[in-house]
Amino acid sequence: xxxxxxxxxNFSILAVVDTSxxxxxxxxxxxxxxFEHLGIPYRIIDLSKExxxxxxxxxxxxxxxxxxxxxxxxxxxxxxxxxxxxxxxxIGLINFDHRINSYPSDLRxxxxxxxxxxxxxxxxxxxxxxxTHFITETxxxxxxxxxxQDIEMSILPSSFEKDNLISSLENYPxxxxxxxxxxxxxxxxxxxxxxHSEYFGHLSGxxxxxxxxIIWVAKKPFLMMxxxxxxxxxxxxxxxxxxxxxxxxxxxxxxxxxxxxLNKYGYIPNIGLFLDDITDSDGKIxxxxxxxxxxxxxxxxxxxxxxxxxxxxxxxxxxxxxYTKKELIRNFEKxxxxxxxxxxxxxxxLNAHYGETGVNSIPFLKERNQNFVMSLSVSFxxxxxxxxxxxxxxYEIRRKDGKYAFIxxxxxxxxxxxxxxxxxxxENRIDFLLKNxxxxxENKKNDxxxxxxxxxxxxTLSLDSLxxxxxxxxxxxxxxxxxxxxxQVLNGxxxxxxxYKKIFKGYxxxxxxxxxxxxxxxxxxxxxxTIDQITLKLxxxxxxxxxxxxxxxxxxxxxxxxxxxxEGKLTLTLSLKERKQKDERx
Numbered sequence: 228x229x230x231x232x233x234x235x236x237n238f239s240i241l242a243v244v245d246t247s248x249x250x251x252x253x254x255x256x257x258x259x260x261x262f263e264h265l266g267i268p269y270r271i272i273d274l275s276k277e278x279x280x281x282x283x284x285x286x287x288x289x290x291x292x293x294x295x296x297x298x299x300x301x302x303x304x305x306x307x308x309x310x311x312x313x314x315x316x317x318i319g320l321i322n323f324d325h326r327i328n329s330y331p332s333d334l335r336x337x338x339x340x341x342x343x344x345x346x347x348x349x350x351x352x353x354x355x356x357x358x359t360h361f362i363t364e365t366x367x368x369x370x371x372x373x374x375x376q377d378i379e380m381s382i383l384p385s386s387f388e389k390d391n392l393i394s395s396l397e398n399y400p401x402x403x404x405x406x407x408x409x410x411x412x413x414x415x416x417x418x419x420x421x422x423h424s425e426y427f428g429h430l431s432g433x434x435x436x437x438x439x440x441i442i443w444v445a446k447k448p449f450l451m452m453x454x455x456x457x458x459x460x461x462x463x464x465x466x467x468x469x470x471x472x473x474x475x476x477x478x479x480x481x482x483x484x485x486x487x488x489l490n491k492y493g494y495i496p497n498i499g500l501f502l503d504d505i506t507d508s509d510g511k512i513x514x515x516x517x518x519x520x521x522x523x524x525x526x527x528x529x530x531x532x533x534x535x536x537x538x539x540x541x542x543x544x545x546x547x548x549x550y551t552k553k554e555l556i557r558n559f560e561k562x563x564x565x566x567x568x569x570x571x572x573x574x575x576x577l578n579a580h581y582g583e584t585g586v587n588s589i590p591f592l593k594e595r596n597q598n599f600v601m602s603l604s605v606s607f608x609x610x611x612x613x614x615x616x617x618x619x620x621x622y623e624i625r626r627k628d629g630k631y632a633f634i635x636x637x638x639x640x641x642x643x644x645x646x647x648x649x650x651x652x653x654e655n656r657i658d659f660l661l662k663n664x665x666x667x668x669e670n671k672k673n674d675x676x677x678x679x680x681x682x683x684x685x686x687t688l689s690l691d692s693l694x695x696x697x698x699x700x701x702x703x704x705x706x707x708x709x710x711x712x713x714x715q716v717l718n719g720x721x722x723x724x725x726x727y728k729k730i731f732k733g734y735x736x737x738x739x740x741x742x743x744x745x746x747x748x749x750x751x752x753x754x755x756x757t758i759d760q761i762t763l764k765l766x767x768x769x770x771x772x773x774x775x776x777x778x779x780x781x782x783x784x785x786x787x788x789x790x791x792x793x794e795g796k797l798t799l800t801l802s803l804k805e806r807k808q809k810d811e812r813x
Contacts, residue, residue, distance in 0.1 A: 229260055229620075234268035237286045238752030238761065240445065244294045247275035251294060257422030258293040258323075261429060264621035265438050265693055266452030266744070266775075268752045274300040281308040289319035289445040295419045298329030306334035313337070314408025319444035321412070323419040325381045338414040339383060339403055349377040350395035350417070353433065357392045361783045362402075362439045365691055365726060371396065374427045381416040393436065402440070411444045429622055430633060435691040442783055448754060448761065448803055449778045454635075454744065455787070457695040457737045458686065458729045460489055460496035461578065461601065463527060465702045467512070469504030471533045472666070472706040479713050480706045483512050488710065490521045492717045493731035494698070497601075499527030499578035502565050503539065510569045517571040523733045524571060525578035526562045542592075543585030547610035550587055559591045575599050576647070576734040581611040593643060599738035600638065601648040603657065607641055619646070620745075621694075633694045635741040645742040647734075649689060649697050659685055660704035673708050679719035686724050695737050696729070736771075743769035747790070759803040761788075768794045779803050 233239075242262065244254050262269045270287070272279050274297060284290060290309065310333070312318040322338055325347075332342035339345070352373035355366045373396070382399050393401040395417070403414040420426045422437065429437070442449060467483045479485040489496050498513075505513070516522040529539035538545045541558050550558065566573055577584065577597045582605035584592075589607065592598070605614045617623070620636040638644040662669045663678040682698055689696040698720070705713060732740075751764035761777070773790040788801045 229255060229263065231259055231271070232263065232748045232750075233270050234749050234752055235270065236268070236751040236753040236764075237288075238450065238754050239268040239270045239287055240289045240291050240441065241272050241279070241283060241287045242269050243272045243274065243279060243290060243292045243297070245274045245297045245300055248294070248296065250296050253420050253423040253425075254294050256424065257419065257428070258291075260621060261422070261434075261437060264453075266749070267438070267441065268450070268749050279305055279308075281312070284308055284312045284318060285316060287318060287446075288449050289321060289441065291441065292320075292322040292324050293419065295324050296326050296329065297324060298326060298331075298334075301331055301334055303331045303333060306331050306337065309334065310337055310407070313410035313412065317409035317446045319411050319413075319441075319446055321415075321440055321444045323415045323422075325379065325416050325418050327381060327414070337407060337412060340405065341384065343384070345384075346382045347379055348382060348397065348399070350374070350380045350397055350399070351377055352396040353401060353417075354394055354396060355392070356394050360392050361443055362436060363392050365435055365687070366433075370432075372427070372432050374421070375424075376426055378421055378426050379418045383416065402436075404443075410446065413440050413444045415440075430688065430692055432688055432691070434693070438693065439783075442778055445778075447778055447780050448756075450752070450761065450775050450788075452744065452747070452749060452773065452775045452790075453693040454695060454741065455730050455774050456690050456693075456728050457732050457740070458494070458690075458697070459695065459732060459734050459737060460494040460698040461499070461700075461734065462496050462705070463499040463578065463580070463699070463701045464501060464531075465498045465527065466501045466504035466530070467509040467702075468506045469501075469509065470702065470706055471504075472703050474706075477709065478706055479708055479710050480702055483509060483516070484710060485702075485705050485713055486516060486522050488713050488717055491714075492721050493729070494717075495521060495523065495731060495733040497523045497525055497574055497576060497578055497734040499525050499580070501528055501530040502526060502562065503530040505565070514569050514571055517569075520733070523574035523576070523735055524566075525574045525576065526566070527578050528580035529558075529561070531580075538580065540580055540583060542579050542588040543583050543608070543610075545581065545583065545610065547583075547613065549585045549608070552587060555585075555588055555591055559588075559595075573597060574733075574735050576601055576738045578734075581605070583610050584608075589641065589644075598644050599735065599742070600644055600646045601734065601738075602638075602646050603648050606639055607644075622692075633689075633692060635694075635745055637745075645738060645745070647695075647738040647741050649685070649694065649699070658700050658704070659698055660700040664704045664707040666704045666707040669704075673712050675712055675715050675719070678716050679723065682716065682720040683723045686720065686729075687727065690724075690727050690729070695741070697734075740771050740773070743771050744773055747773060761801040761803065763790075763797075763799045763801065765790065765793070765797045765799065766795070775801075777801065777803070 354371045531538045576599040582602035586608040619634040623632040659681040686696040747767040774787040776785040
């Protein structure tokens with residue numbers, strides 16, 4: 228069961244459900260988890276317990292029908308209230324329930340432009356037909372995705388198929404967009420089960436269709452407290468000039484040359500160091516990058532043997548056995564000496580080899596203020612090959628093709644630590660160079676085109692899901708590439724993600740931001756359109772200023788407004804005009 232944080236005020240959307248119906252089981256994961264992750268102010272209207280009143284409708288930005296098969300819950304009077312609010316007040320209506328035949332005829336007319344009954348069919352997937360609209364602009368034309376199992380869809384009369392943005396693989400429309408007076412209406416013609424991981428789910432490549440449809444339809448102004456488009460890089464197993472894998476003097480890893488190229492394209496990478504391999508001359512480079520804030524450095528491990536069979540780990544043994552306190556004192560003193568000799572501090576985000584961090588090491592990490600981890604779903608005290616499952620937030624999706632997890636959540640049983648990481652199904656999507664270079668014979672060549680494709684996929688999937696983008700790889704694979712090839716990879720990724728707004732930050736900043744955002748909730752949101760002001764009431768704690776996406780008009784182009792650092796409660800007034808904002812702290 229997820230913790231829901233509903234928001235009062237006239238800036239919320241109304242999520243309409245019926246908890247008495249079996250179909251509701253698809254709603255929590257498909258919709259409520261998404262609203263929480265996206266930071267969309269919402270209130271739940273449970274039609275099994277309450278009515279959708281004209282007052283509730285008027286006190287909202289949009290009505291979101293989030294459950295399949297609830298058309299019979301609506302009356303003709305509801306249809307009249309909804310129509311009036313759309314036409315006269317500009318309240319949006321978006322229906323994710325494709326079973327339109329059960330709706331009153333006047334409401335069917337609003338949703339699909341006809342009161343006639345429609346037919347159903349089963350579909351195997353979706354494709355983008357037109358990417359010139361706000362809802363589809365980040366996708367490629369003809370981009371396709373297949374479902375995990377067939378999904379039921381509705382067929383509109385052919386006369387309503389114009390301006391088709393998205394179609395099924397069977398070439399029937401998936402969305403119907405329309406305007407009614409001052410307001411906008413969207414009807415999804417696909418079962419709302421699409422957004423559950425049993426059928427397709429979030430993190431499957433089309434998340435932007437979900438939240439951008441809500442943004443497009445909502446009465447403006449509208450806002451959400453989603454993650455900004457942060458992008459970073461993480462490099463594991465880093466030895467620099469001390470690498471076992473240097474084949475010639477032009478190697479990308481000598482003097483950490485590959486960091487220069489990452490910096491050129493905006494990245495501030497987190498470098499997970501094999502400490503025993505670092506040369507004195509590389510120590511000076513580490514210091515230079517650290518001082519210029521061009522890289523962060525984490526104690527990854529002491530190192531591993533050239534055949535990679537013997538692993539000299541810092542925080543626990545690779546077989547899952549804990550180090551003793553005496554052993555950990557020795558390990559951490561050695562780490563401290565290394566970093567002190569370079570004149571730097573380790574990153575607060577711990578990049579542990581395999582994510583393996585023993586419970587006994589926790590006091591040592593707390594003492595050093597290393598309270599962020601990037602553990603790829605590995606829990607404290609467990610090894611990579613045998614970590615218990617945990618329902619990570621915002622998403623942990625188990626599918627037939629593997630496990631997706633976008634993690635911004637506290638470590639289970641250890642709330643002093645916050646985990647931020649991306650997990651993609653199959654290991655070759657975690658490391659974007661895996662099987663794409665000549666390292667250890669993984670490929671006959673350095674496949675630049677495939678590497679670019681995989682890097683683009685990781686960045687775009689992350690940003691389309693309003694998470695953070697992170698290029699993760701291992702230094703050994705970079706060592707197999709020439710500097711020219713490495714440059715081509717980063718240049719290619721940069722060009723093919725140019726339509727996305729990207730904010731390059733280090734892992735420490737993004738982790739602290741994600742934690743602050745997790746700990747901050749909007750409890751009330753109101754808009755006074757006569758004076759162009761939004762008033763927010765928040766509770767929680769943030770150690771960094773947070774941003775809210777504000778959509779001021781029908782163009783759906785956002786501007787960021789800032790929530791200052793606070794603890795406890797905060798009342799904040801945001802001006803839609805370029806004036807200073809006011810806040811009142813409690």
